[in-house]
């Protein structure tokens with residue numbers, strides 16, 4: 001197999017019969033027929049289907065040894081190859097306004113990065129990294145991932161290993177046994193977006209203050225591995241199957257899951273890293289995994305900002321408020337954000353360089369700057385839409401209301417300067433679903449946190465930034 005079709009992806013996920021719990025029940029039906037998952041599965045299938053569209057195939061796939069693969073599995077070796085990767089990400093993101101944070105290219109990028117950096121890993125696991133990459137590329141596998149321990153205690157004085165002696169008390173996933181066949185993992189991880197609806201899960205080392213090496217591991221296993229459970233948050237799609245009322249929740253709710261490892265045996269051939277605390281703490285930086293993932297994220301965020309600008313301008317035009325200077329100022333704030341993000345991405349590309357594994361890696365400072373900036377700016381973009389839409393976000397009947405005898409009155413009383421009542425409600429519902437519905441609120445929390453805690457990411461930028469030349473300038477100035 002090489003690139004999958006949408007149907008092949010869905011059939012494969014349905015067949016896995018992963019252990020998934022949601023809204024008070026264990027999922028027994030086909031995932032593609034379950035109200036919580038059918039929207040996102042259909043949307044992901046549509047992305048895979050685009051790989052077969054003759055007008056887009058060259059942008060979304062590449063050919064290697066007579067087989068066609070997804071664009072994100074290609075190791076970029078030149079700047080133009082990086083830019084092709086960005087085009088692929090943005091093409092897919094345009095299908096959902098950038099609201100699917102974990103479109104398959106996100107973790108495909110991680111797998112490509114780890115596979116091509118196989119020499120980073122301990123000798124006994126290096127082949128596993130290569131094999132994972134080849135298997136994923138060949139079968140067009142999809143992945144979820146998890147790298148954070150549960151939020152039980154974040155005090156600077158707390159160590160996970162306090163719990164290590166009592167198996168029943170383990171919270172953060174750790175190795176509890178080592179056998180001829182592999183390592184046995186028990187405990188939980190905080191979160192995996194799309195947990196349960198991907199072929200496999202990539203488990204990366206979690207930041208931990210513990211010196212205990214039983215917390216130092218990385219591996220990838222099928223989502224239906226015995227003992228692996230996905231405990232999903234409440235679905236935002238279950239009560240929102242009407243696309244008019246919930247244009248985004250109904251199609252793009254990715255679902256996030258707590259991941260529980262109940263004595264899960266991870267075969268040795270799936271292990272990438274074990275008992276090596278030094279490699280566990282440097283895997284993100286030494287392989288450039290963090291930068292390659294940020295490149296995908298910033299490329300997507302640009303498309304999302306364009307989507308927000310489109311929604312903001314349409315809202316303002318619908319009620320004819322674009323002549324007010326403060327509305328122009330608010331919309332220009334979205335433009336400024338968009339242009340800053342595009343400029344930072346362009347600079348990251350133009351200053352890219354080849355790393356020791358032969359990968360063309362974008363420059364890290366512009367990407368870290370973009371990520372820091374967007375984490376803080378995204379809530380303001382949301383606020384701008386709220387300020388422009390005002391009570392329009394509240395006076396929002398449903399499609400069903402338009403289909404009753406009061407439909408004509410709604411059409412009349414909700415008309416706007418430049419659109420009819422029904423169209424105006426449809427547009428405002430889109431803005432509401434993007435920013436105010438449970439789906440929309442999660443989008444804000446996602447952009448703030450998906451790449452890590454904004455506070456610690458700002459520290460990482462500060463600590464890695466070379467400030468010395470400027471300090472030297474000041475010294476010379478004072479002399």
Ligand SMILES: Cc1cc2nc3c(=O)[nH]c(=O)nc-3n(C[C@H](O)[C@H](O)[C@H](O)COP(=O)(O)OP(=O)(O)OC[C@H]3O[C@@H](n4cnc5c(N)ncnc54)[C@H](O)[C@@H]3O)c2cc1C
Nearest residue numbers: 145146147148151154191192193445446449450452453455
């Ligand atoms: C919608 C969504 C989707 C996500 N998807 C995924 C996913 O697919 N896979 C995955 O692995 N993760 C995912 N995450 C988790 C994400 O990686 C974490 O939210 C992020 O790393 C921050 O960790 P935390 O949530 O545990 O916050 P915490 O670390 O618990 O922070 C809570 C608060 O305490 C402060 N704090 C805690 N520790 C420190 C410290 N040492 N120094 C300073 N301040 C501190 C923080 O600043 C913050 O204000 C997702 C998160 C969200 C919101």
